[in-house]
Amino acid sequence: xxxxxxxxxxxxxxxxxxxxxxxxxxxxxxxxxxxxxxxxxxxxxxxxxxxxxxxxxxxxxxxxxxxxxxxxxxxxxxxxxxxxxxxxxxxxxxxxxxxxxxxxxxxxxxxxxxxxxxxxxxxxxxxxxxxxxxxxxxxxxxxxxxxxxxxxxxxxxxxxxxxxxxxxxxxxxxxxxxxxxxxxxxxxxxxxxxxxxxxxxxxxxxxxxxxxxxxxxxxxxxxxxxxxxxxxxxxxxxxxxxxxxxxxxxxxxxxxxxxxxxxxxxxxxxxxxxxxxxxxxxxxxxxxxxxxxxxxxxxxxxxxxxxxxxxxxxxxxxxxxxxxxxxxxxxxxxxxxxxxxxx
Amino acid sequence: xxxxxxxxxxxxxxxxxxxxxxxxxxxxxxxxxxxxxxxxxxxxxxxxxxxxxxxxxxxxxxxxxxxxxxxxxxxxxxxxxxxxxxxxxxxxxxxxxxxxxxxxxxxxxxxxxxxxxxxxxxxxxxxxxxxxxxxxxxxxxxxxxxxxxxxxxxxxxxxxxxxxxxxxxxxxxxxxxxxxxxxxxxxxxxxxxxxxxxxxxxxxxxxxxxxxxxxxxxxxxxxxxxxxxxxxxxxxxxxxxxxxxxxxxxxxxxxxxxxxxxxxxxxxxxxxxxxxxxxxxxxxxxxxxxxxxxxxxxxxxxxxxxxxxxxxxxxxxxxxxxxxxxxxxxxxxxxxxxxxxxx
DNA sequence: CTGAAAGCGCTTACAG
DNA sequence: CTGAAAGCGCTTACAG
Numbered sequence: 001x002x003x004x005x006x007x008x009x010x011x012x013x014x015x016x017x018x019x020x021x022x023x024x025x026x027x028x029x030x031x032x033x034x035x036x037x038x039x040x041x042x043x044x045x046x047x048x049x050x051x052x053x054x055x056x057x058x059x060x061x062x063x064x065x066x067x068x069x070x071x072x073x074x075x076x077x078x079x080x081x082x083x084x085x086x087x088x089x090x091x092x093x094x095x096x097x098x099x100x101x102x103x104x105x106x107x108x109x110x111x112x113x114x115x116x117x118x119x120x121x122x123x124x125x126x127x128x129x130x131x132x133x134x135x136x137x138x139x140x141x142x143x144x145x146x147x148x149x150x151x152x153x154x155x156x157x158x159x160x161x162x163x164x165x166x167x168x169x170x171x172x173x174x175x176x177x178x179x180x181x182x183x184x185x186x187x188x189x190x191x192x193x194x195x196x197x198x199x200x201x202x203x204x205x206x207x208x209x210x211x212x213x214x215x216x217x218x219x220x221x222x223x224x225x226x227x228x229x230x231x232x233x234x235x236x237x238x239x240x241x242x243x244x245x246x247x248x249x250x251x252x253x254x255x256x257x258x259x260x261x262x263x264x265x266x267x268x269x270x271x272x273x274x275x276x277x278x279x280x281x282x283x284x285x286x287x288x289x290x291x292x293x294x295x296x297x298x299x300x301x302x303x304x305x306x307x308x309x310x311x312x313x314x315x316x317x318x319x320x321x322x323x324x325x326x327x328x329x330x331x332x333x334x335x336x337x338x339x340x341x342x343x
Numbered sequence: 344x345x346x347x348x349x350x351x352x353x354x355x356x357x358x359x360x361x362x363x364x365x366x367x368x369x370x371x372x373x374x375x376x377x378x379x380x381x382x383x384x385x386x387x388x389x390x391x392x393x394x395x396x397x398x399x400x401x402x403x404x405x406x407x408x409x410x411x412x413x414x415x416x417x418x419x420x421x422x423x424x425x426x427x428x429x430x431x432x433x434x435x436x437x438x439x440x441x442x443x444x445x446x447x448x449x450x451x452x453x454x455x456x457x458x459x460x461x462x463x464x465x466x467x468x469x470x471x472x473x474x475x476x477x478x479x480x481x482x483x484x485x486x487x488x489x490x491x492x493x494x495x496x497x498x499x500x501x502x503x504x505x506x507x508x509x510x511x512x513x514x515x516x517x518x519x520x521x522x523x524x525x526x527x528x529x530x531x532x533x534x535x536x537x538x539x540x541x542x543x544x545x546x547x548x549x550x551x552x553x554x555x556x557x558x559x560x561x562x563x564x565x566x567x568x569x570x571x572x573x574x575x576x577x578x579x580x581x582x583x584x585x586x587x588x589x590x591x592x593x594x595x596x597x598x599x600x601x602x603x604x605x606x607x608x609x610x611x612x613x614x615x616x617x618x619x620x621x622x623x624x625x626x627x628x629x630x631x632x633x634x635x636x637x638x639x640x641x642x643x644x645x646x647x648x649x650x651x652x653x654x655x656x657x658x659x660x661x662x663x664x665x666x667x668x669x670x671x672x673x674x675x676x677x678x679x680x681x682x683x684x685x686x
Numbered sequence: 687c688t689g690a691a692a693g694c695g696c697t698t699a700c701a702g
Numbered sequence: 703c704t705g706a707a708a709g710c711g712c713t714t715a716c717a718g
Contacts, residue, residue: 053461118396
């Protein structure tokens with residue numbers, strides 16, 4: 001290689017060149033007060049000249065901080081996680097933290113969990129669904145004293161930061177929206193039962209029907225796993241029934257897209273012959289035709305808020321069991337996949 | 344909290360309890376040879392009892408290793424990056440590394456780059472497109488002596504690990520496939536010009552037409568940026584022309600999905616009235632209807648190979664300018680979006 | 687506003 | 703096969 005690998009300058013090199021003590025250099029690089037302007041200038045100049053880079057590892061070892069935040073995910077793909085990732089990455093960058101992503105596949109995979117928690121001392125950890133409701137993970141985090149934030153949790157945990165939307169109300173409103181369009185025979189495709197939101201969304205659907213005097217039928221409620229394939233399967237089940245529903249509410253957009261695909265194969269026109277709605281406002285919602293009416297969940301804002309409450313200046317509450325918590329607003333995004341039966 | 348935060352045991356605690364020196368404990372935890380079995384057993388037992396966790400930071404500081412690999416991305420969402428992420432994450436886990444994701448948005452964003460490179464001492468860095476062709480990034484990495492792997496690069500760099508497919512040949516074959524189905528008026532939607540593969544794919548399209556004696560027309564080649572929206576815009580442009588193409592080859596699947604959406608809105612039947620093919624075998628390819636015929640690129644295998652060549656046992660070549668390199672096989676995935684005109 | 691000393695928890699030579 | 707010593711590059715008390 002024609003590139004010289006320069007040996008890194010250390011803090012004491014800078015101190016020597018600037019004619020001050022290491023501690024003063026340290027003060028400058030940690031934005032502490034009480035450093036005279038002229039020394040500060042000299043130090044910055046010396047640091048620039050030597051191309052000084054404070055070592056993360058040394059800072060961590062000496063200062064009991066790692067400058068590393070963990071994001072624990074179940075599965076690193078999909079639009080939801082991508083949004084969480086993007087938002088958390090941005091927040092980390094702005095706050096001077098680095099993000100380590102760890103995949104915790106199986107529920108209560110203690111071996112992996114212990115390995116991860118043991119090797120890195122996280123300054124904070126963000127948990128995405130469904131890991132945010134894994135008690136093994138929560139307890140391990142508590143035991144190691146790592147401040148934790150949960151995105152979209154089911155159960156409450158007062159000692160951890162928590163951001164969420166009201167899945168129940170959102171599903172209730174969406175169902176009401178369909179009812180308002182004259183639909184009575186509305187099917188529901190459930191979400192992955194391991195995700196806390198699945199039950200909430202189902203409950204919203206059921207209660208809305210009941211609230212409007214529409215009988216609830218198990219024939220119209222079919223299982224799903226949040227995947228495109230499971231949405232397809234659910235549609236097949238639904239279409240095999242005696243009377244086809246006029247509307248299908250899928251607990252997420254991926255499944256709604258699966259329904260759309262099956263409808264198309266069978267020559268069922270959407271929305272004129274069948275209305276379909278989803279949940280999440282996933283990227284897929286606007287990629288399929290017709291674009292899906294869905295519930296928008298402000299995932300990026302939620303992740304940003306979680307980070308702020310976890311690592312921000314006013315995050316001290318996390319230490320004494322009074323962690324921040326916030327419920328974000330959802331929004332029904334009307335697009336082209338619902339027909340007005342009263343038209 | 345009702346959870347006791349136990350103070351972490353250190354290596355010397357373990358050494359004391361096991362009745363050996365720290366060095367011997369260190370040997371055990373680094374899988375070095377030359378430790379008698381009985382001492383090893385004692386040490387492991389003591390470590391378990393004390394719940395000893397070697398500190399990543401101390402190991403890094405003392406041993407000049409960080410156990411951290413960097414993944415630099417342009418934009419952390421999308422199916423391609425998700426696959427790279429998933430695969431790299433798995434490889435890291437197996438090899439005992441942690442993955443830090445860094446977003447380098449703008450081309451040559453030196454400030455952010457320097458900050459990132461300065462604060463963490465990466466044991467290796469993986470570059471995804473289009474960053475893998477950003478000379479500022481490449482040179483900065485060389486200057487800091489960090490072993491680097493590039494996924495899908497355009498230009499060659501013998502001192503860095505490199506994995507790729509032959510985009511030119513793949514696009515050539517795909518075009519030939521359309522020609523074989525009787526298409527002559529084949530349009531092409533270009534990719535983001537900042538991605539090296541865009542030019543290769545375009546070249547493959549052009550050469551294939553020429554190779555089969557079909558005139559190439561600028562009217563049939565429209566710009567795109569790899570996004571759904573740009574695919575839509577390109578379709579509008581193409582449909583505004585005097586004679587509609589019988590087939591459209593989009594440089595990626597997202598854009599192909601955009602074309603599909605516009606076709607649907609205009610009542611153009613796919614594939615009977617218009618054939619559409621994409622590239623990448625992105626998740627979107629099987630979510631839309633009809634499912635897209637496309638070129639499958641084994642992104643996960645490529646990322647795994649890159650990691651192996653970068654961090655694996657036989658990765659020494661990276662140090663002396665003889666980095667590994669591999670061209671993976673692509674595959675044309677025939678689905679439902681192409682009509683046979685000779686039928 | 688500034689600094690000297692000790693120490694964070696490991697690994698690297700080096701010696702046996 | 704094993705260990706004592708020094709040191710990685712910072713920050714934390716502590717003292718002025």
